[in-house]
Amino acid sequence: MPKFLHGVERSPPVRAVLITARAVGVHLDVRSVDIIDKMENKSEGYLKMNPAHTVPTLDDDGFYLWESRAIMAYLVSRYAKDDQLYPKDVKQRATVDTILHFDNGSLWSSITRYFLPQFFKKQCPVAEDAEAIKDKLTTLERILSDSPYLAGNHLTIADISVVTRDRKSVV
Numbered sequence: 001m002p003k004f005l006h007g008v009e010r011s012p013p014v015r016a017v018l019i020t021a022r023a024v025g026v027h028l029d030v031r032s033v034d035i036i037d038k039m040e041n042k043s044e045g046y047l048k049m050n051p052a053h054t055v056p057t058l059d060d061d062g063f064y065l066w067e068s069r070a071i072m073a074y075l076v077s078r079y080a081k082d083d084q085l086y087p088k089d090v091k092q093r094a095t096v097d098t099i100l101h102f103d104n105g106s107l108w109s110s111i112t113r114y115f116l117p118q119f120f121k122k123q124c125p126v127a128e129d130a131e132a133i134k135d136k137l138t139t140l141e142r143i144l145s146d147s148p149y150l151a152g153n154h155l156t157i158a159d160i161s162v163v164t165r166d167r168k169s170v171v
Contacts, residue, residue: 005071006031006049007056012108013068014056016164020072020157024080028058069100072157086157096151099143099158103165107136111165 005021005028007014014030021028033055035041041053050057050066058065058074065071076086087093114129140162143150151158 001061002029004029004031004059005056006033006059008033008035011055012164016068016161017056017071019160019164020075020085023085024075026075026079069104069161072161076157084154092152096156096158099150100161103158103161107162107165110136
């Protein structure tokens with residue numbers, strides 16, 4: 001049965017899901033969602049899949065899941081041949097989850113607070129918001145000073161999630 005990913009392909013969270021899907025060997029049929037002009041993410045049909053009207057949204061044979069990090073964890077847990085990308089070991093998984101929560105609650109929120117007003121409202125950047133991003137990047141540098149990866153000795157979904165913040169990341 002085909003699996004659909006509803007979203008905007010240039011969106012970092014969508015790219016993170018697509019990279020994870022590729023890593024576990026799952027093909028996702030991408031369904032583009034116009035969130036700006038047509039606001040398709042606020043249509044009745046979309047809201048039935050995702051009441052938060054965010055992108056991405058996964059449709060795995062009628063099972064709907066939204067929030068990129070939850071989708072990434074689901075794809076690895078359900079389809080990966082091993083648990084390397086999202087370890088089953090409680091302590092290792094907690095380390096991955098820590099970075100995922102840092103990404104969502106600190107890094108990503110700092111990035112969106114800085115860039116979205118510029119993108120949607122054509123406002124000038126705010127210096128304090130730029131400093132907040134620098135602070136979060138310094139945190140990442142400290143973590144990476146001890147390990148080549150953010151959550152241990154190998155690539156995990158935490159690395160994939162964070163690396164897609166760079167618009168040049170490739171799916």
